[in-house]
Amino acid sequence: MIRAVGIDIVEIERIQRDIHQYGNRFITRILGPEEITVFEQRKDKEQFLAGRFAAKEAVIKTLGYHLTERPPYTELQIVTDNRGMPALQVPPALRKKLGSTTCLISITHEKQYAAAVAVLTEES
Numbered sequence: 001m002i003r004a005v006g007i008d009i010v011e012i013e014r015i016q017r018d019i020h021q022y023g024n025r026f027i028t029r030i031l032g033p034e035e036i037t038v039f040e041q042r043k044d045k046e047q048f049l050a051g052r053f054a055a056k057e058a059v060i061k062t063l064g065y066h067l068t069e070r071p072p073y074t075e076l077q078i079v080t081d082n083r084g085m086p087a088l089q090v091p092p093a094l095r096k097k098l099g100s101t102t103c104l105i106s107i108t109h110e111k112q113y114a115a116a117v118a119v120l121t122e123e124s
Helices: 014-022 024-030 035-040 045-063 093-098
Strands: 004-011 075-078 084-089 101-110 113-122
Touching: 004 014, 004 045, 014 045, 014 101, 014 113, 024 035, 024 075, 035 045, 035 075, 035 093, 045 075, 045 101, 084 101
Parallel strands: none
Antiparallel strands: 004 113, 075 084, 101 113
């Protein structure tokens, strides 16, 4: 059963400006350890970061159904699963709060923008 849907769009140029202005401080505020490893290997760093930022914002919008506090971006890691699809990875304490929910994520990029949709599902 679908419990919540979240969507977000980010201007890639905004992410470029933030990386230029704040550097590593900005990057480590958004990305978790596994994501940073992937980020460092990417040629399209700004596009990658914009997509992850949009995905995390979309996920946070869906989590309002279960949580009263907004988790830090770094706790919501968007990793690539064994099929090459984005998947949400959260720490055990947050996973426990989410119970039997699953979060499906889709990320897209188009020239100036990155966008993401998150769908929170729960077994009925």
